[in-house]
Amino acid sequence: MTALAAAALPPVKPHPVSDFFYRRRALLVLLLLVPPLLWVGVVYVGSLLALLANSFFGLDHFSGQVVREFTLKNFAELGTGANLDVVARTVGMALAVTLACIALALPVAYYMARYASGATRAALYIAIMLPLWSSYLVRLYAWKLLLAKEGAISWVLAKLHLSWVLEALLATPVIGGHSLSFSPLGTFIVFVYLWLPFMILPIQAALERVPASLIEASSDLGARPAGTFWRVVFPLAVPGIAAGAIFTFSLTLGDYIVPGVIGDSSMFIGQVVSLQQGTAGNIPFAAALSLVPIVVIALFLWGAKRLGAFDAL
Amino acid sequence: MRSSDARRAPLGLRAAAWAVVAFLHVPLALIVLYAFSAEDQSYVFPPPDLTTRWFAVAWNDRPDVWRAIRLSFEVASYATAFALVLGTLAAAALARTQFFGREAISLLLILPIALPGIITGIALRSAYSTLEIPFSFWTIVLGHATFCVVVVYNNAVARLRRTSPSLIEASMDLGADAFQTLRHVILPQLGSALLAGGLLAFALSFDEVIVTTFTAGQQTTLPIWMLAELVRPRQRPVTNVVAVVIIALTFVPILLAYYLTRADEPGAR
Numbered sequence: 001m002t003a004l005a006a007a008a009l010p011p012v013k014p015h016p017v018s019d020f021f022y023r024r025r026a027l028l029v030l031l032l033l034v035p036p037l038l039w040v041g042v043v044y045v046g047s048l049l050a051l052l053a054n055s056f057f058g059l060d061h062f063s064g065q066v067v068r069e070f071t072l073k074n075f076a077e078l079g080t081g082a083n084l085d086v087v088a089r090t091v092g093m094a095l096a097v098t099l100a101c102i103a104l105a106l107p108v109a110y111y112m113a114r115y116a117s118g119a120t121r122a123a124l125y126i127a128i129m130l131p132l133w134s135s136y137l138v139r140l141y142a143w144k145l146l147l148a149k150e151g152a153i154s155w156v157l158a159k160l161h162l163s164w165v166l167e168a169l170l171a172t173p174v175i176g177g178h179s180l181s182f183s184p185l186g187t188f189i190v191f192v193y194l195w196l197p198f199m200i201l202p203i204q205a206a207l208e209r210v211p212a213s214l215i216e217a218s219s220d221l222g223a224r225p226a227g228t229f230w231r232v233v234f235p236l237a238v239p240g241i242a243a244g245a246i247f248t249f250s251l252t253l254g255d256y257i258v259p260g261v262i263g264d265s266s267m268f269i270g271q272v273v274s275l276q277q278g279t280a281g282n283i284p285f286a287a288a289l290s291l292v293p294i295v296v297i298a299l300f301l302w303g304a305k306r307l308g309a310f311d312a313l
Numbered sequence: 314m315r316s317s318d319a320r321r322a323p324l325g326l327r328a329a330a331w332a333v334v335a336f337l338h339v340p341l342a343l344i345v346l347y348a349f350s351a352e353d354q355s356y357v358f359p360p361p362d363l364t365t366r367w368f369a370v371a372w373n374d375r376p377d378v379w380r381a382i383r384l385s386f387e388v389a390s391y392a393t394a395f396a397l398v399l400g401t402l403a404a405a406a407l408a409r410t411q412f413f414g415r416e417a418i419s420l421l422l423i424l425p426i427a428l429p430g431i432i433t434g435i436a437l438r439s440a441y442s443t444l445e446i447p448f449s450f451w452t453i454v455l456g457h458a459t460f461c462v463v464v465v466y467n468n469a470v471a472r473l474r475r476t477s478p479s480l481i482e483a484s485m486d487l488g489a490d491a492f493q494t495l496r497h498v499i500l501p502q503l504g505s506a507l508l509a510g511g512l513l514a515f516a517l518s519f520d521e522v523i524v525t526t527f528t529a530g531q532q533t534t535l536p537i538w539m540l541a542e543l544v545r546p547r548q549r550p551v552t553n554v555v556a557v558v559i560i561a562l563t564f565v566p567i568l569l570a571y572y573l574t575r576a577d578e579p580g581a582r
Contacts, residue, residue, distance in 0.1 A: 018490035032406035033418065036399040036462060040421055044459050047436035054439040066442070104333050111330035115322035124334065126571060131337045133513065133567045135520045137539045138556045142340035144543065145347055148356040152343060155358045196337065225323070246427070254429015257522065261543050270431045277527070283439050290435045297428065 055288035059281075066283055074288035083272070087292055090269040093184075094252040097191040098199075101248045102241055104192070105199040109240070110233065112200075113207035114215070132197035140261055143190045147181040147262060154180075177264045187263035194258070195251050199244035206240025207233065242307040249300055253293045269293060341560060348553040356549070367550035371558075375548075378538065378555055385535040388450070389518040392457035396514045397507060399458070400465025408473035425460040433460065434527030441528070448530025456528045457521055461514035468510030469503060471577040476502045509573040512566035520563060535559070 021028040055074055058067040077083065112124050131139065146152050157163050170176040170183060177183025210233070218228040256270025269292060276286035321327075348367065350360030371378060403422060407415060425433055437456050446452065480502070484494040522536035529537060539559070542552040 015490035015492065018492055022485075022491060026412075029406045029410055029412070032402045036403040036406075036422070036466075037418065039395075039399050040425070040459065040462065043455055044425055044433070044436075045421070047433075047440035050440035050443045051432070051436040054443065104336075107326055107329035108333045111322055111326055115326075124330075126568070127334050127338065129571060130564060130567055131341070133516055134341075134563045135536075135539075135556075135559045137520070137522055137536050137543065138344065138559050139340065141539070141543055141552070141556055142344045145343055145356045145358075146340055148358075150355050150357040152358040193336070193340070196333070200333075250427065250429050254431040255523070256431055257540065257543075270429070273431055273435055274526070277435060277438055283435075283442055286435055287439055290432050293429055294432060 051287045051290065054284050055291055057284040057287075059284055074285045077285060078288060078292070083289070086267050086269055086272055089266060090253060090293075091296060093188065093191065093268070094249045096188060097195065097252045098245045098248045100188070100192045101196050101199040101244065104196055105203050105244065106234075106237065108200050109203035109207055109237070110229075112204045113210070114212070128197045128200050132201070136194065137257075139194060140190060140258060143186075143193065143262060144181060147179075147186050147189075149179045149181070151181075181262050182264050184263060184266070187259050190258050190262050191252050191255070195248040198247035198251070199241075202243035202247075203237050203240035206237050206243075210236045238307055242304040246297075246301065246304055250293070250297050253296060344553065344556050344560065348550075348557040350550065350553070353548070353550045367554045370548075371551045371554040375551055377533070378535075378551070381533050381535040381538040384450075384532060385519050388453050388457060388534060389515045391454045392461050392518040393511050393515045395454070395458035396461035396465045397511050400462045400510060400514075401469050401503070401507060403462070403466050404469035404473055408470050409478065422463050422466055426463055430460075430521075430523030431527075434524040437524070438527040448528065448532070450532070452528045452530070453525055453532065453534070456524045457518040460521075460524070461518055464514045464517060465507065465510035468506045468513070468574060468577070471574070472503055472506035475577060505573040506577065509570035512570040512573075516563050516566045516570075520559075 054066070056070050056072070058069060058071040058073055059065070060067050078087075108124070108128070112121060116124055148154075154163070154166065157166050166180070169185060170179065175183065175185040175188070177185070180186045180189075214232060214236075215228055218232045219225070223231065254270055256268060256274045259266075259268045260271055269289060273286045273290050276282045276289065322330075346360065347356070349363045349365060351362035351364045351366075352360055353367075403418075407419060433456065437452070440446075441448070441452060476499075480498055481494055484498045485491075489497065520536055522534075522540055525534055525537060526540070533541075535555075539552070539555065542555075546552060
């Protein structure tokens with residue numbers, strides 16, 4: 001019997017390299033990891049270290065050359081009024097955008113996870129994923145068309161005899177401005193539009209894991225739909241919300257293109273970094289300023305980890 | 314958490330959900346409409362008249378658009394190729410192993426897209442400046458490949474986790490060596506996930522602007538061309554046409570990638 005089976009199989013030729021690695025799995029894993037780690041380690045971490053180093057360098061204002069000597073001048077400059085304003089404006093915008101994204105994402109995510117099934121669910125998933133991956137600049141450009149003074153939003157509001165609402169909003173200090181495409185309100189709308197899919201998908205993933213029986217149990221025990229939502233569904237969505245908030249927060253914090261295209265002339269962190277490294281050629285100060293988002297995001301990530309955000313990614 | 318009873322969603326919830334979906338898509342539809350607008354001086358709505366003239370203008374008279382598309386295409390191809398190799402290797406090493414530092418390594422791979430693009434950009438820019446590397450085609454590719462790795466890695470890792478290890482054991486038991494198993498068992502399983510990851514990496518690189526502005530110097534990729542038009546419009550109708558072309562070009566790989574990896578989604582049935 002064994003002789004028969006052995007005869008039926010083709011003879012196995014040992015492959016020296018294959019056998020060597022089969023017995024040494026750890027070595028194989030190490031060898032597989034070397035190229036990607038070298039790449040990310042050298043190119044990315046190396047660049048981050050260069051960034052950190054540059055933030056301690058100075059700039060010779062006469063020659064415009066970077067002076068490679070240790071100085072804390074850049075960080076002292078960060079503490080001045082104008083720069084603090086920029087940081088506060090950016091962080092405030094990032095928080096507002098994150099909150100608005102949560103409010104808009106919850107109903108869609110809940111609907112997808114609980115009610116939509118089959119073809120509807122697939123269609124919704126595609127409808128949310130397509131904008132997430134499609135061109136950022138084209139989507140920004142679409143809003144330039146929409147928000148223009150002669151554009152679609154003004155036209156629709158005029159047809160509905162609601163132009164006065166828009167005018168009242170634009171006359172409001174802090175959020176208002178010359179027109180929608182030149183106001184902080186416009187910047188805010190565009191940010192919410194751009195990052196919303198990044199919030200919907202993680203919340204949907206988190207709610208997808210909640211068993212329907214949990215909701216039914218809550219209503220069986222006498223909770224009204226609103227009570228069930230706030231006391232059962234929402235707490236279970238928190239890891240997803242935190243995961244989405246990492247994206248919306250970090251993307252808003254680092255963006256410098258949206259406020260340049262849609263918005264008034266007040267600056268955001270990204271714009272200052274971009275200007276300093278570009279026209280001003282002051283890479284050391286740009287480097288020091290870009291450490292601010294890193295610190296803010298690190299704090300944010302630490303908080304998100306405590307809320308269980310990384311289980312929902 | 315699908316409801317067991319076939320209850321319909323409350324009207325308010327359904328309306329809110331579809332309103333948000335409309336919010337996401339109406340602006341894109343509007344761009345398509347504007348590409349046919351006969352008005353060439355302003356963004357007036359509704360367009361006074363419709364024409365296909367600007368497609369011909371963009372096609373025939375604007376070599377700058379074609380050069381930008383070509384450069385973006387080349388950059389994305391190289392970045393995707395690097396990302397495919399590095400992302401697959403990392404996924405193979407990390408998919409089914411547990412060791413000290415594994416979490417740190419996967420965090421390191423995710424970092425380039427978790428941190429804002431401007432940080433990746435300024436970091437690369439200061440590294441180039443410190444090492445006195447002049448801007449070139451490769452300085453763009455280097456940056457793009459770095460954040461494309463994670464896309465390929467994510468797709469490959471999801472597929473490898475879903476592939477039963479007993480398949481590999483069966484192959485080995487039947488006498489195949491590691492290379493034969495890789496060729497006849499693992500790669501066919503992994504193929505469509507790698508294709509999807511590659512497509513997404515390509516779309517990501519093709520569209521990247523924030524990092525690119527720091528690593529391109531004077532070179533113009535398609536997104537940089539688009540950004541210049543956004544800040545200082547030269548010929549608005551041509552920009553509209555290019556925007557529609559970009560929408561069409563990016564939707565194809567995204568949809569393909571979705572159909573190739575549908576089964577890998579955690580909630581998929």
